[in-house]
Amino acid sequence: EDQVTQSPEALRLQEGESSSLNCSYTVSGLRGLFWYRQDPGKGPEFLFTLYSAGEEKEKERLKATLTKKESFLHITAPKPEDSATYLCAVRSVRSGGSNYKLTFGKGTLLTVNP
Amino acid sequence: DAGVIQSPRHEVTEMGQEVTLRCKPISGHNSLFWYRQTMMRGLELLIYFNNNVPIDDSGMPEDRFSAKMPNASFSTLKIQPSEPRDSAVYFCASSSTVGANVLTFGAGSRLTVL
Numbered sequence: 757e758d759q760v761t762q763s764p765e766a767l768r769l770q771e772g773e774s775s776s777l778n779c780s781y782t783v784s785g786l787r788g789l790f791w792y793r794q795d796p797g798k799g800p801e802f803l804f805t806l807y808s809a810g811e812e813k814e815k816e817r818l819k820a821t822l823t824k825k826e827s828f829l830h831i832t833a834p835k836p837e838d839s840a841t842y843l844c845a846v847r848s849v850r851s852g853g854s855n856y857k858l859t860f861g862k863g864t865l866l867t868v869n870p
Numbered sequence: 871d872a873g874v875i876q877s878p879r880h881e882v883t884e885m886g887q888e889v890t891l892r893c894k895p896i897s898g899h900n901s902l903f904w905y906r907q908t909m910m911r912g913l914e915l916l917i918y919f920n921n922n923v924p925i926d927d928s929g930m931p932e933d934r935f936s937a938k939m940p941n942a943s944f945s946t947l948k949i950q951p952s953e954p955r956d957s958a959v960y961f962c963a964s965s966s967t968v969g970a971n972v973l974t975f976g977a978g979s980r981l982t983v984l
Contacts (some may be wrong), residue, residue: 863912
């Protein structure tokens with residue numbers, strides 16, 4: 757069974773204080789690692805997909821990286837509007853056809869204080 | 871596009887009552903997913919439809935849960951009878967099997983069963 761563990765569960769940063777969120781995964785064969793952002797009262801919103809170890813993706817203050825066992829979401833000089841829950845998910849060879857069954861971690865609640 | 875539309879946004883009901891949650895996926899998307907989110911278990915896949923056909927319902931908790939997709943633009947998730955442990959946020963998500971494997975989530979339906 758695919759497993760995804762995110763740490764820390766919660767993280768408080770001061771505005772401008774860079775940090776990283778961790779996503780450790782165990783899958784039979786990775787077919788994609790996904791990062792989503794979820795704001796209170798809303799559904800998850802797609803950020804990145806990573807497919808192979810060594811791959812990196814960037815979007816504004818966020819950079820996602822991938823190794824064979826984990827992914828990191830680096831947040832550089834965060835702003836209060838970056839406050840949200842960040843979810844990691846994996847799709848594996850057991851998922852079958854495309855777009856099938858993402859296994860999600862429980863998320864990291866990020867709070868950025870002004 | 872208005873995105874994935876879910877209704878109702880909030881539902882409060884009493885144990886034993888029937889609950890029906892509704893979803894309108896993004897036009898052109900041929901895959902539809904129902905997820906449930908709780909603090910304890912995070913996001914869990916309940917059922918997956920491809921081209922209106924249920925492909926995997928192994929995540930449906932028990933026979934009290936049923937889902938239908940009568941056409942490409944509408945799906946329902948029904949709970950009958952409802953129980954307090956069904957209280958959660960239920961998300962509908964859709965995607966296209968063409969291109970990137972990205973799920974677009976609705977805003978969710980928050981269900982409280984008293």
